[in-house]
Amino acid sequence: MNDLTQNIGKIHTTQMGEERIRCNLNLQTDDVVAWCKDVVKQADVIIGQGKNWYLYKGGMVITINAHSYTIITAHKINARIRVMCEPDYECLPEFLYQAIFIPEGAEAPPRSIINDPEIFVYIKDFGTQTGDLGVAAEQNGQVVGAAWTRIIPACGHVNSKTPELAFSVLPEFRGFGIGMRLIKKLFELLRESGYKQTALSVQKDNPAVRLYQRLGYEMSGERTDHARREDYLMIKKL
Ligand SMILES: CC(C)(COP(=O)(O)OP(=O)(O)OC[C@H]1O[C@@H](n2cnc3c(N)ncnc32)[C@H](O)[C@@H]1OP(=O)(O)O)[C@@H](O)C(=O)NCCC(=O)NCCS
Numbered sequence: 001m002n003d004l005t006q007n008i009g010k011i012h013t014t015q016m017g018e019e020r021i022r023c024n025l026n027l028q029t030d031d032v033v034a035w036c037k038d039v040v041k042q043a044d045v046i047i048g049q050g051k052n053w054y055l056y057k058g059g060m061v062i063t064i065n066a067h068s069y070t071i072i073t074a075h076k077i078n079a080r081i082r083v084m085c086e087p088d089y090e091c092l093p094e095f096l097y098q099a100i101f102i103p104e105g106a107e108a109p110p111r112s113i114i115n116d117p118e119i120f121v122y123i124k125d126f127g128t129q130t131g132d133l134g135v136a137a138e139q140n141g142q143v144v145g146a147a148w149t150r151i152i153p154a155c156g157h158v159n160s161k162t163p164e165l166a167f168s169v170l171p172e173f174r175g176f177g178i179g180m181r182l183i184k185k186l187f188e189l190l191r192e193s194g195y196k197q198t199a200l201s202v203q204k205d206n207p208a209v210r211l212y213q214r215l216g217y218e219m220s221g222e223r224t225d226h227a228r229r230e231d232y233l234m235i236k237k238l
Contacts, residue, residue, distance in 0.1 A: 043057045083189060118226035135186045147183055161195065
């Protein structure tokens with residue numbers, strides 16, 4: 001229960017707001033406010049930030065003023081994809097943790113797992129080595145996804161000219177195309193930096209394998225990762 005769900009009865013909007021929301025989301029309903037209140041009850045995540053609440057549900061975001069409870073707008077998730085800058089590096093431990101694939105039904109590992117040297121190598125002193133390149137997805141000022149490369153002695157290492165990918169999107173934001181857009185932007189950055197190919201190592205049963213294939217990665221071999229899981233080594237020519 002947060003302040004917003006406790007005050008759900010106060011949620012309202014203007015006529016202009018109603019029209020905007022109906023148009024942005026292609027809604028058929030006559031009662032936009034009642035529809036938004038239902039989303040409040042079922043939201044995947046509610047974030048209070050600055051003067052607003054942001055509610056996320058099924059690829060949509062609703063913005064509600066935290067003081068007046070006016071629905072400002074609602075639209076599809078429209079994350080901005082941009083090159084990572086130094087202040088983003090502090091988000092890397094979170095995105096490294098989120099990048100650990102958890103098969104359905106398996107228990108999530110403890111957060112301390114990222115301190116294992118074989119895992120920590122993906123972010124240790126990021127930004128100081130050749131091949132350290134990254135992109136971020138930002139939604140309403142919050143970083144919700146990150147993809148970055150490094151040339152490191154890790155599972156997806158090929159040679160000193162092939163940066164290896166690490167990549168994740170926060171769970172509530174998965175499946176809405178952010179991952180695809182992040183990687184395409186990263187490819188641009190890698191090309192601009194003169195790289196001819198990039199590699200990754202992915203667990204064989206990770207559904208992300210399909211995404212990588214759609215992005216043009218090709219199978220290049222099989223490896224056993226640091227946790228003795230079977231991985232594919234995949235390479236994308238840039
Ligand atoms: C992989 C991941 C970064 C993709 O980002 P995304 O924004 O969900 O991707 P998109 O919406 O552009 O593309 C959807 C594709 O992502 C993959 N995907 C979706 N949900 C996923 C999940 N929970 N875990 C892994 N991959 C997933 C699938 O390949 C999906 O395509 P499909 O519908 O054909 O199966 C994101 O799902 C994630 O963070 N997963 C967990 C961490 C992970 O597996 N990282 C890769 C390590 S090699």
